[in-house]
Amino acid sequence: MKTRKLLMIPGPTPVARSIQDQMGRETVAFGDPAFVKDFKELIEDLKVMFRCSGEVFVLAGTGTMGMETAIANVTKRGDNVLIVSHGFFGDRFIDLCTRKGLNVDVLSSEWGEIVPVDKIREKLKEKHYAAMTVTHVDTSTGVCAPVAEIGEMMKEFPETIYIVDGVCATAGEVEYIDDMGIDILFTGSQKAFGVAPGLTMLWVSNKAMERRKSLGTIPEFYIDFEKWLPIMHDPAKYFGTPAVNLVWALKEAVRLIKEEGLENRYARHKKYARIMQSALEALGFKILAKEGHRAVTLSNLVYPEGTDDAKFRGLLAEEGIMVAGGLGAYAGKMFRLGHMGNIDKHDLVSVIATIERAAYRAGMNVELGKGVAIVQKGLVE
Numbered sequence: 001m002k003t004r005k006l007l008m009i010p011g012p013t014p015v016a017r018s019i020q021d022q023m024g025r026e027t028v029a030f031g032d033p034a035f036v037k038d039f040k041e042l043i044e045d046l047k048v049m050f051r052c053s054g055e056v057f058v059l060a061g062t063g064t065m066g067m068e069t070a071i072a073n074v075t076k077r078g079d080n081v082l083i084v085s086h087g088f089f090g091d092r093f094i095d096l097c098t099r100k101g102l103n104v105d106v107l108s109s110e111w112g113e114i115v116p117v118d119k120i121r122e123k124l125k126e127k128h129y130a131a132m133t134v135t136h137v138d139t140s141t142g143v144c145a146p147v148a149e150i151g152e153m154m155k156e157f158p159e160t161i162y163i164v165d166g167v168c169a170t171a172g173e174v175e176y177i178d179d180m181g182i183d184i185l186f187t188g189s190q191k192a193f194g195v196a197p198g199l200t201m202l203w204v205s206n207k208a209m210e211r212r213k214s215l216g217t218i219p220e221f222y223i224d225f226e227k228w229l230p231i232m233h234d235p236a237k238y239f240g241t242p243a244v245n246l247v248w249a250l251k252e253a254v255r256l257i258k259e260e261g262l263e264n265r266y267a268r269h270k271k272y273a274r275i276m277q278s279a280l281e282a283l284g285f286k287i288l289a290k291e292g293h294r295a296v297t298l299s300n301l302v303y304p305e306g307t308d309d310a311k312f313r314g315l316l317a318e319e320g321i322m323v324a325g326g327l328g329a330y331a332g333k334m335f336r337l338g339h340m341g342n343i344d345k346h347d348l349v350s351v352i353a354t355i356e357r358a359a360y361r362a363g364m365n366v367e368l369g370k371g372v373a374i375v376q377k378g379l380v381e
């Protein structure tokens with residue numbers, strides 16, 4: 001019999017049945033009154049849940065489009081941008097901004113560590129930056145940036161738009177836009193929301209909307225906030241065809257989040273992450289992110305000396321779990337395990353047990369049941 005495959009890469013994440021059902025619905029006209037009502041409610045829910053007194057945009061496109069949209073709407077050619085990078089996805093902003101003719105300064109950390117907030121403050125004092133980017137969870141390192149603390153510090157620099165990449169964080173890591181002083185937060189549908197890939201959502205402060213206005217006409221067309229704003233206020237209007245079924249799928253994901261409670265969801269992510277991380281450490285894997293800034297949405301696990309990455313991940317797939325490989329200097333030395341979105345206790349027990357079987361078969365020195373016991377204890381405590 002074929003073994004069921006659990007999708008435990010850091011996005012796309014498992015898509016719950018009720019969300020899949022929304023994607024299977026018969027597509028309607030984007031002007032259909034029932035759809036317009038659904039879209040409107042979705043935007044309102046996203047605003048309220050994440051405490052955003054500004055605007056919310058739900059657009060067809062991936063997380064990378066969210067990055068580009070954020071930058072395009074608050075900067076103009078020749079502006080200075082500060083990029084705080086904790087890995088591969090932080091670095092993605094460098095090329096993106098350079099191509100737009102922005103002057104880029106980068107503050108990078110060693111992989112697994114963070115750039116200290118004081119260091120960011122010192123850099124911001126050097127010159128006027130139109131915007132600053134911080135990746136909440138860099139998927140390449142599993143490092144979680146102290147976005148609230150940075151937001152507090154940003155009060156000293158009101159001229160700089162604070163952009164947070166929440167692609168691997170939003171709906172898993174604690175995030176509230178107004179409370180944290182974030183000007184633009186964006187994410188993708190395929191991560192902690194547990195929807196299929198294809199949507200990017202942005203939360204934009206009034207300050208960032210004012211900045212957009214001050215720029216006049218921008219070179220970008222599809223990703224211009226001013227083109228989409230009338231539609232986000234009244235989805236009966238047209239600018240570009242909305243991804244009807246994905247919008248429904250996201251609405252169902254939001255319904256599930258409301259049913260669970262966002263605070264409970266944050267707590268579940270934290271609890272599950274810490275349980276999994278201690279079980280995986282007990283099996284001999286090393287967590288790349290240093291203690292104190294470990295993400296709750298995924299874990300990046302460095303192999304014990306001598307482990308063959310291709311063999312281990314091959315066996316893991318055979319045993320029924322898909323994980324991702326390491327990026328950059330960690331390719332072949334690490335695997336990345338997502339534990340975000342709509343996953344439950346059954347998934348956790350099954351994932352750790354499967355990792356044990358694969359590690360055992362790969363010749364690692366693991367005691368079968370050791371990780372499972374830690375997860376079981378963690379779940380009943």
Ligand code: PMP
Nearest residue numbers: 062063064089137139167168188
């Ligand atoms: N930022 C982060 C932190 C990500 O993890 C990813 C995707 N892994 C992206 C941006 C890019 O998103 P997408 O692949 O949806 O374009």
